[in-house]
Amino acid sequence: MEDVRASCAWVAANSSHVTVDYSGIEKVTEAMKDSIPKVEWDFEGIHYFDNGPLTVQYLLVLDALNFCFWPDKDMDYDHLASGLKAALEEDKFAFDVDRLQKYTGPQLRKMLNWPRPLPLEDERVRLLHELGQELERSFEGRASKLVESCGKSAVKLVQLMAQHFPVTVMIFHLTILYDSREFGEGFRDHTMYKGHQIFLYKRAQIFAADLWGAFKGQGYGEFNDVGSITMFADYIVPGVLQQLGVLKYSSSLASTIEKQCEICSGSEEEVELRACSVHAVEKMRELLNKTYGKQVLSLELDLWLWSVGTRCPTLRHHRTLSIYY
Numbered sequence: 001m002e003d004v005r006a007s008c009a010w011v012a013a014n015s016s017h018v019t020v021d022y023s024g025i026e027k028v029t030e031a032m033k034d035s036i037p038k039v040e041w042d043f044e045g046i047h048y049f050d051n052g053p054l055t056v057q058y059l060l061v062l063d064a065l066n067f068c069f070w071p072d073k074d075m076d077y078d079h080l081a082s083g084l085k086a087a088l089e090e091d092k093f094a095f096d097v098d099r100l101q102k103y104t105g106p107q108l109r110k111m112l113n114w115p116r117p118l119p120l121e122d123e124r125v126r127l128l129h130e131l132g133q134e135l136e137r138s139f140e141g142r143a144s145k146l147v148e149s150c151g152k153s154a155v156k157l158v159q160l161m162a163q164h165f166p167v168t169v170m171i172f173h174l175t176i177l178y179d180s181r182e183f184g185e186g187f188r189d190h191t192m193y194k195g196h197q198i199f200l201y202k203r204a205q206i207f208a209a210d211l212w213g214a215f216k217g218q219g220y221g222e223f224n225d226v227g228s229i230t231m232f233a234d235y236i237v238p239g240v241l242q243q244l245g246v247l248k249y250s251s252s253l254a255s256t257i258e259k260q261c262e263i264c265s266g267s268e269e270e271v272e273l274r275a276c277s278v279h280a281v282e283k284m285r286e287l288l289n290k291t292y293g294k295q296v297l298s299l300e301l302d303l304w305l306w307s308v309g310t311r312c313p314t315l316r317h318h319r320t321l322s323i324y325y
């Protein structure tokens with residue numbers, strides 16, 4: 001995740017539309033110094049948990065689909081988490097890899113008990129198929145095997161996920177030996193910005209954090225380097241950071257968000273919103289540690305900020321059609 005930290009710091013230093021306001025960070029951390037808000041993982045009580053490998057399978061399916069809810073004003077993350085939980089409680093084979101590879105849009109809708117097409121439904125279906133295919137090919141069909149092969153390192157887990165999803169398929173021809181083809185981008189959440197490659201890895205990192213939270217840092221959730229995980233660059237936390245005065249937007253960006261106009265995936269504005277959020281949370285964490293001697297993880301700050309955002313009905317967030325968040 002050093003690539004995430006370094007590339008997001010580069011964006012913050014070269015940004016045109018979003019500024020990280022260090023005096024805002026000082027104010028927020030000063031207010032937090034005596035008691036850093038702790039938010040329990042699953043504070044909503046919506047996730048499946050049985051303390052075993054099926055929970056790992058559930059979390060991986062969840063995070064494969066954990067993006068872009070806003071196009072349907074009635075849908076949010078809770079529907080996905082609780083819908084998948086209900087599906088698994090009804091049928092414990094629902095996330096077996098052969099099933100994952102066959103789901104259709106209408107079946108996924110039915111599983112989530114959603115009356116109309118899901119936002120980016122085709123992408124969700126494609127990513128589920130990809131997940132099933134690669135789990136079958138490389139991990140004996142089990143997400144727990146993927147986690148076991150990371151040797152208690154969250155960094156390694158994120159690397160493995162970026163390496164394996166999307167699937168690289170070797171296509172054999174009679175005339176040439178083989179041709180290697182990749183489909184989609186899966187968990188490879190990175191982009192180009194002003195000629196630099198920027199890494200964010202939101203869904204892969206959130207999977208590691210979900211394991212850590214669900215298993216309380218034990219068993220499948222034990223990572224020796226959990227502090228390497230950065231915040232998860234989504235569309236809620238940037239809005240919260242802006243409300244707190246930690247991020248400042250240019251007037252044109254502020255008005256685009258206020259008017260709820262869409263922002264293109266990969267545009268300077270979009271990359272800056274995400275990368276400056278990562279950088280700002282890193283600075284908050286550093287300041288809490290250096291100035292006030294408080295040890296806190298970026299993922300803990302993230303969960304607090306995210307829970308604030310989801311409880312704020314007036315929060316205006318940026319709107320980007322994206323499979324990454």
Ligand SMILES: Nc1nc2c(c(CN[C@H]3C=C[C@H](O)[C@@H]3O)cn2[C@@H]2O[C@H](COP(=O)(O)O)[C@@H](O)[C@H]2O)c(=O)[nH]1
Nearest residue numbers: 041042043066067069076077232234235236237306325
């Ligand atoms: N930064 C950050 N972003 C997060 C989460 C989570 C859920 N984490 C769970 C893990 C344990 C907890 O108990 C949480 O339940 C979802 N998201 C993102 O939010 C957006 C959806 O928002 P809305 O449309 O309002 O539901 C979408 O981009 C989604 O990917 C998080 O923790 N941090």
